[in-house]
Amino acid sequence: MSIVLTGFFIAIRFFKTLKWKRFYFSIYPFGCTLFIIGYILKGMFGAIIMCVTMFPIVTDDLVYKNADVRIFTKYTGLFSRCCTYSVSEKKYVFFEKYYGEFTAEVQSSLTIKNLDNTSKILKITFEDYVYNKTLKDMVLKDSTLVFKK
Known part of the structure; x- marks a missing residue:
């Protein structure tokens, strides 16, 4: 989760200056949002969302x-x-x-x-x-x- 949050803060900090890297940095807020939604929903649907979010960094x-x-x-x-x-x-x-x-x-x-x-x-x-x-x-x-x- 710390990697996702770090990427989220980098995305906010450099959003206007890095025009051609917007897609890359937009993945981090999207991942953070999915993780929070999965944590709130819990259950099987929340576990699937959290698994998709965390799979690249486990x-x-x-x-x-x-x-x-x-x-x-x-x-x-x-x-x-x-x-x-x-x-x-x-x-x-x-x-x-x-x-x-x-x-x-x-x-x-x-x-x-x-x-x-x-x-x-x-x-x-x-x-x-x-x-x-x-x-x-x-x-x-x-x-x-x-x-x-």
């Missing part, structure tokens, strides 16, 4: 960090499936190498059992719920992901 949460490998929760929208994670590795100081995404059925937190980071592969072992046909229920098992470098 950051991914860091779930796991081991030396250079980082796993983030990926924000995929209002009606998205639970627990989508993205895997990246920090390269040098400012760069990241993105390996991919995966989905887990865990509800509370992702538990990483083992992480092997070699020069050729990145292997991640984590706890996940898997459907067992004989029990006809979800069972907690270890799942393994392998990313080629």
Whole structure:
């Protein structure tokens, strides 16, 4: 919300001087107005309005960090499936190498059992719920992901 409010004040301050950037700066007051309307309405309609307003500026949460490998929760929208994670590795100081995404059925937190980071592969072992046909229920098992470098 602070980004939207900052943009709103910049739009008011420079509205007359920046003629060719009016469209860009008009997005901020529009976003602020939508956010306030969504907050007032609440309920499902308000949540949809707030989700559309906040989608471009929502950051991914860091779930796991081991030396250079980082796993983030990926924000995929209002009606998205639970627990989508993205895997990246920090390269040098400012760069990241993105390996991919995966989905887990865990509800509370992702538990990483083992992480092997070699020069050729990145292997991640984590706890996940898997459907067992004989029990006809979800069972907690270890799942393994392998990313080629």
